[in-house]
Structure formats: C-alpha cells, structure tokens
Amino acid sequence: MDQIIAKAGVLVEAIPYIRTFYGKTFVIKYGGNAMINESLKQGVMQDIVLMKFLGVNPVVIHGGGPEITQMLNRVGKKAQFVQGLRVTDAETMEIVQMVLVGKLNKEIVAKLNLIGGKAVGLSGQDANLIRAKKTQPTMPADFQGEIPDVGFVGEVTGIDTTIIDQLIANNYIPVISSIGVGEDGVSYNINADTAAGELAAALRAEKLIMLTDVEGIFENYEDKSSLISALQVEHAYEMINRGQIEGGMIPKVQACITALNHGVNRTHIIDGRLMHSMLLEILTDQGIGTMVVQ
Numbered sequence: 001m002d003q004i005i006a007k008a009g010v011l012v013e014a015i016p017y018i019r020t021f022y023g024k025t026f027v028i029k030y031g032g033n034a035m036i037n038e039s040l041k042q043g044v045m046q047d048i049v050l051m052k053f054l055g056v057n058p059v060v061i062h063g064g065g066p067e068i069t070q071m072l073n074r075v076g077k078k079a080q081f082v083q084g085l086r087v088t089d090a091e092t093m094e095i096v097q098m099v100l101v102g103k104l105n106k107e108i109v110a111k112l113n114l115i116g117g118k119a120v121g122l123s124g125q126d127a128n129l130i131r132a133k134k135t136q137p138t139m140p141a142d143f144q145g146e147i148p149d150v151g152f153v154g155e156v157t158g159i160d161t162t163i164i165d166q167l168i169a170n171n172y173i174p175v176i177s178s179i180g181v182g183e184d185g186v187s188y189n190i191n192a193d194t195a196a197g198e199l200a201a202a203l204r205a206e207k208l209i210m211l212t213d214v215e216g217i218f219e220n221y222e223d224k225s226s227l228i229s230a231l232q233v234e235h236a237y238e239m240i241n242r243g244q245i246e247g248g249m250i251p252k253v254q255a256c257i258t259a260l261n262h263g264v265n266r267t268h269i270i271d272g273r274l275m276h277s278m279l280l281e282i283l284t285d286q287g288i289g290t291m292v293v294q
C-alpha cells in the first residue's frame with residue numbers, strides 16, 4: 001500500500017512543474033552518444049511523448065555523429081574532424097544526409113508515433129527551416145598556417161520557425177535533422193549542438209535540454225565528484241579557455257549560451273544514458289546534470 005501511495009506522491013510532486021511548463025516549448029537535443037541502446041532510446045521516446053501529453057511542446061533536434069562515422073567506414077571512407085567539425089566532402093555530405101535524414105530521423109519519428117506521439121520528421125531544408133552558409137573551423141589562438149577547408153560544413157544564418165509553429169499549433173512533435181540549406185540550394189552539414197542552440201533561440205524556447213553521454217559538466221573531468229550543478233556563463237568561458245571543457249562539450253556549452261542570450265529561460269546538459277533523465281530533470285525537485293545559467 002505504502003508503495004502505491006509513494007507513486008501517487010511522485011505525481012503530486014510534479015504538479016507545480018506541469019503547471020509552470022504547460023504550453024511551453026522545450027528544445028531537446030538528442031545526440032549520437034546518447035542513442036546507445038534500444039531500451040534507452042525507448043526511455044527517451046517515452047519521456048518526450050509523456051511531456052507532450054502533459055501539455056509541453058517538445059521539439060526534437062538530433063545528431064548521429066557515431067552512426068555517420070560507422071557508415072563512412074562501411075564504404076571505406078575515413079572520418080576526419082577539424083576542431084570538432086566533420087570534414088565533409090560531397091560524398092560525405094550524401095552519407096550525412098542518408099544517415100541523419102533517411103535513417104535516424106525516420107527511426108525517431110517511428111518510435112515516437114508507435115507510443116502515441118504525432119511526430120513529423122523534417123530536415124533543416126524543409127520549408128527553409130535552417131538556412132546556412134559555408135563555415136570555417138575556429139582554430140586555436142596559437143595556430144599558424146592556412147585554415148583547413150572542412151567542405152560542406154555550415155553555420156546557421158537564420159531559422160524560419162513558421163513550419164515548427166504550425167506543427168506545434170496542431171499538436172505535432174517536430175523532429176529535425178541538423179542539415180542546413182544555403183542561398184544556392186546547397187545542403188550543409190551542421191553540428192547538431194550548434195543547430196539546437198540556434199533553434200531554441202529562434203523559438204524563444206522555455207528550455208534547451210542537451211542529452212549526452214556524461215552526467216553533466218565536471219569541474220575536473222577526471223574527478224567524478226566534481227559535477228557542476230549550476231554553471232555560470234562566465235565560468236564556462238574560463239573553463240573552455242583553461243581546457244577544462246573540451247571536445248564535444250564545447251559546442252554544447254556554446255549552444256546553451258546562444259540560447260540564454262536569446263531569452264531561453266533554462267538550459268540543461270544531462271545524461272542521456274540515465275533512464276528517464278529528462279523526466280527527472282523536468283518533473284522532480286532533484287534536478288540532475290548541469291544547468292548553464294547567465
């Protein structure tokens with residue numbers, strides 16, 4: 001009996017959160033390293049659909065870096081990165097589209113729909129949702145020589161939220177691949193964290209949630225007791241400059257900063273390997289992972 005009452009207690013604890021978030025938009029970045037197994041994927045999908053049924057408007061933007069690399073290996077191409085950006089020649093761009101738009105986007109949409117969501121898959125090209133131009137990697141201050149050409153890698157120049165607004169208004173869950181379209185109609189490969197930050201900013205979302213493969217941001221990555229629960233933007237910059245935040249975590253933190261600068265209320269980096277981490281973050285008093293704050 002006590003156990004059943006405890007279950008009801010969990011629901012009651014959620015009331016103030018549901019009331020606060022009702023009708024608000026959450027941008028959820030679902031990354032390749034958090035897509036590690038079927039039961040976890042299923043957990044993430046359940047969280048998203050439950051959120052929708054509770055009145056939140058989830059907008060999903062996904063990556064899939066590890067799957068792109070696997071597919072490149074299968075066709076005998078070696079993945080190459082410069083400052084975290086995948087060097088993307090024309091053939092790689094085709095594979096990026098095949099994996100992100102053709103495979104992963106459809107998989108996520110199918111899983112959401114199977115459990116009762118009304119998900120619609122889009123790439124940044126659809127309805128000119130994500131406009132982009134060719135970008136260059138940002139090299140370290142002490143770098144000398146010519147900046148390497150990373151090919152069809154794009155930076156976001158604008159986001160047209162019309163299609164997303166319409167889908168939300170009609171109760172759909174938009175699921176977006178991080179591909180952008182240039183003025184010339186050319187497709188660009190955009191880092192999914194960067195695209196998520198820009199999307200949350202353009203939608204003036206209530207929250208940006210980045211699911212990843214660590215508990216959050218550690219003050220010292222080697223010391224697993226040094227998890228930071230609230231990270232100030234200023235301290236985040238210091239940590240990046242000192243090399244305490246590095247690699248794939250840099251674009252995540254930058255995405256949070258972009259979102260915060262454009263009025264997004266809360267940005268979170270949480271562990272996608274933890275079952276129902278999103279629900280724990282949103283609907284309980286505990287809060288998990290790292291919240292990046294102004």
Ligand SMILES: Nc1ncnc2c1ncn2[C@@H]1O[C@H](COP(=O)(O)OP(=O)(O)O)[C@@H](O)[C@H]1O
Nearest residue numbers: 031032033212213216217218244245246248249
């Ligand atoms: N200070 C830090 N705290 C936590 N993770 C960090 C930190 N600095 C770098 N990282 C790295 O960032 C990684 C997450 O980025 P990434 O692998 O690109 O994730 P995803 O595929 O989910 O987008 C972590 O696995 C970790 O290796």
Ligand SMILES: CC(=O)N[C@@H](CCC(=O)OP(=O)(O)O)C(=O)O
Nearest residue numbers: 031032063064065085086191192
């Ligand atoms: C330019 C660039 O690097 N694009 C990324 C896009 C996918 C991505 O960001 O996936 P994750 O979120 O799983 O890392 C790539 O090609 O891997």
